[in-house]
Amino acid sequence: MTIIGAGVLVLILGIIAALMHWGESHEVVTHINAAHDADTHEGHSVLVRRLVVSLWQSNVFFIGISVVGTVFMAIQYVSYAGWSVVVKRINEALGAWLIPGGVLLVVLFVVGRHDIFHWTHEGIMTKGSANYDRIVAGKSGFLTFGFYLVRMISYLVIWGVFTWRLRQLSLAEDLNGGTSYFHTSITTAALFLVLFAVTSSMAAWDWVMSVDVHWFSTLFGWYVFSSWWVSGIAATTLIAIFLKQAGYLRFMNANHFHDLGKLMFGFSIFWTYVWFAQFMLIWYANLPEESVYFNQRLGGFEGRYTWLFYANLVINFAFPFLALMTRDAKRQMIIMKIVCIAILIGHWSDFYLMIMPGTMKGDNGFLIEIGIAMIFLGAFLILVTRRLAEASLIPVNHPFVEESVHHTT
Template sequence: MAEERLIIPKKISNRFLMMIGLGLVLLVAGIVLMMIAGPAHHDAHGAAAATGHHATTWYERFLANLWLNNVYFTGIAIVGVFFTAVQYVAYAGWSVLIKRVLEGLGYYLPVGGVIMLLVFLLPIIFTGHNPLFHWTDHSLYEIDGPNYDPIIAGKSGFLNIPFYTIRLVLYFASWIFFAWWLRKQSVAEDLNGGLTFYDKSIRISAMFLVVFGVTSSLSAWDWVLSIDTHWFSTMFGWYVFASWFITGLAATTLTVIILKQNGYLKMVNANHLHDLGKFTFAFSIFWTYIWFSQFMLIWYANMPEEVTYFRERMGGYEDHYTWILFTNLFVNFVFPFLVLMTRDAKRQMIMLKLVCVVVLFGHWLDFYLMIMPGTLRGDSGFGLIELGTALTFLGIFLNRFTKGLTEASLVPVNHPFLEESIHHHV
């Protein structure tokens, strides 16, 4: 079987760099405008809410956007590794031709790890606490102090800066290690053939899935749930995983289509697209199921400490987030459900591309809705800072992803199930 090497034209690489450059320019412009206007500045979509909290500064908005985008793109990257591992332990044959796309996604993880560590630790080093995480404020733990918070103090065994930092490093260290280990076997299999590397990949994948089962939930609690420190949900780990997974599937499907339209992945056919379409369709419904289950249980229990989360997002801060919540449900459930319902739609590139682009934006909005109310409260918006940060991260992600795609053949030439994948039919 002939190798298929992806060559990224210089102009495409330059576009990614231009995207990063434009993103940084917009970001700086947004920060300067906010500094000129003062901390009470809001763009056209963000109205000030009389919440009793101080007005958000450019610094807090900048940090929140860094955190939002890094959590989002880190999720896409780790799903690449997760889905690869699932294919191995399931002895799946259909997915062999798209395997290198999944492996490429994981190349963002080292960058994501460094950014995550810096965004968490630098504010603490320079100012003593991180404004994204209320629990990093030392005064909350002083028993006789005016800011003492018994609920947060009760969680200090888990939510404390040293332990949090150790966990953050361990998540990324384990994920990067397994991504590297699986990739190493995959490339060695290309060179040497045989079943040795395939068998070893199955064992590595089984170990990774156990690690991921624990770290995916813990990281969701640490990176997103701990922003709303008083609130808790037993389903939150599943919720973040569902959002990550459908985003990773959409990114994979979109990449496969773009590569095929540019003359690569010649052996990928409508049946592979159909399977990717089914996964995208199914896990859009799965995400909605988790969303509704969490919402319904909290609404039905009607406990004050539980319902605050949804009150902030439905009607809170003068309806600041209400439209985003309903838009979120439409673009992440109603739209993919209706568009991908038929068999034909799942086999048409134009339909799949449309759904994937909408889902990728929709779940960025989902993470926006998870992170912004607890950090910026009623002072968030969609302005130059948001656009600039998102463009910068997208450029960095695409730069790392395409590097992963170019470093090995797009077709795993000696994979034992390659023939099965080439003749895949559903």
Template sequence: MIEERLSISKRTSNRFLFMIGLGLVLMIVGIFITMNSTGHHGGGHGEEAAAAAEGGHHAITWVNRLFSNLWLNNVYFIGIAVIGLFFTAVQYVAYAGWSVPIKRILEALSAYLPIGGILLLVVFLIGKHQLFHWTDETLYIKDNANYDPILAGKQAFLNEPFYLIRMVIFVGAWIFFDWWLRKQSIGEDLNGGLEYYHKSIRISAIFLVVFGVTSSMSAWDWVMTIDSHWFSTLFAWYVFSSWFVAGLAATTLTAIYLKQAGYLKVLNSNHLHDLGKFVFGFSIFWTYLWFSQFMLYWYANLPEEVVYFQERFHGYDGHYTWIMFAILFLNFVFPILLLMTRDAKRQMIMLKIVCFVVLFGHWLDFYQMVMPGTLRGESGFGFIELGTLLFFTGIFLTVFTRKLASASLVPVNHPFLEEAVHHHV
């Protein structure tokens, strides 16, 4: 098999840079608009701020909105990046042959991890009080008016030094395993033989155990602790499923674009069919977890557990109600209806439409996980939201395409390459 090298045009690179620049400009415009609009409301907002301060919260400002969006987008894209690594490892331990044509796409997705890790650290250190209620030190002082016995009971786990140590360990472990697997992959391209493949299986097996622990705990740390009184034993699975479907959609879209650009000659409609089945199947898996979490809490009707869904369905004058129904439509109804048939899963146009919708749908899913706990009823969709989404998308696409271009798109010495060429479903 002949090597295929991706060539990224100057025009494409400039588009990504333009996306980053436009994102920054929109964020700045959004900040000025938010500052002016909050400044004009006068007394009403002053009363709201006083009430919020009494309830242990700070008044919502453009700073809260900016940091909430930075956190939301970074966690979303880190998830897609680590799914590239996770799915690569799954293919190795499953001795899968069908996935060889998409292997380099999966490897390239994880290029965002180092940048995402640094941004995660910076955003937390600067904006922790805007994002996480539990970072207020007065909550743990017994004689203080803000003392919170529930959070005081969680202090052994929810404290900043331990939180930061966990963050560095999680992202550091993912980056290390990504580097280790990529090293074997490139070595196999250069030297051939089965040694690299067998070593990759062993590395993948270790990583999957590490990932099982770190992905669960990162979901608790980075998302669930925003609503620091609330907890769900299903939540780690729920966050993983949202990341996973988004990662599968990103992989499928990339494969289609590369195929349409004349690359990935080994990729055929059978591979697309398999990718379509994964997007279809795991959209149902995500829905199953959504329903399981919702139904169990609704049925048990325990106030400390139901509050999460009360806020999102009925709270803040129904501010988030439409989002809850929108994510069910975008992430379940839409992909199920469009990818139901065998033919639909083999058509590039159908897969493209579904993947774009699913990527936005799961971004919206993270929006509803983050915003009620940070911005309460003051969130919205404006220049700050659009700007941060464009900014992060531009960064992600820049590092992703560069890594994709740094090695052959087809792993030429992969032992299952021949099987992949003749793959049929």
């Protein structure tokens, strides 16, 4: 509640700053006023667009963290992993955001789609229209309101149903014991992972890549997933640290933190690998229809995003790589806590960099966006902690619970 309250204050301050044009040069104010005058009946003022786009960006980020909790748990099931049982209930709790976040995402698309997606504007796919765009019209079979909405709801329903199912099997196992629930969970997890492999990439195309509708990357699904994935592991680790420091999770030891640290270390490198592969191939080919994406973020809009482009690499790669390089660092909760917070802030900024240039262009800011992110974080934590309180933090009848308790590396 404190985080939500602070977020509301930052949001109000950001709205006042936007209305009063604090910290903006005369040229920027003139540009914003011109953009406001050019708005059609389909769009809104710059301030309203910032609010809508910020809600979309933070919600997509937190939905990703939420579903990664289920993905992480499903991978542990199909790989017959035992070490992670002590954090299993944290993975289950992360899924608490899927339903409210999914409902909000659908509402945002229905109400504010013109502020987020250029391809939703009237006449853009109609030949002869003043707004006609040949490239966008070529994607009309995929980018339609009805089909998009069906896809969005399908992704969210699939993720939500499997999250709920694995949670129910886990709770039933606690009550009744036996191994039947465990084996059913493995089958359920395997099916979920197959469906998630497809739907996660399509969600990345729909929710993020179609913001820059002229541009596409065959690596983009992997890029968004890697950002979600390492953020989800960081969230799991950070919650485990806070629980441990509060006197819970007594069976969790330095070996568990070491393994979580290795995952964050490894997948921070994986995220960088995908980032570099996408950037290097586009830079090397130097095709205008591909390089425009990075031109916007490197020097475009009077360089408004350039510093964040480089900071993105520092906070999401260089810092976790250097901080978690040694074995001892992965076993120290204070270092792990700092790295987890840095990763979560860094990948929220990564989604900011993915979405803002294609939507707000040069009219971006930070106070409103940070305030909304804090409100989301507070609401997310309320739902997660409530779900954590619903059952034992240790799945007492899990077949591998003893292996997890005595885990060593």
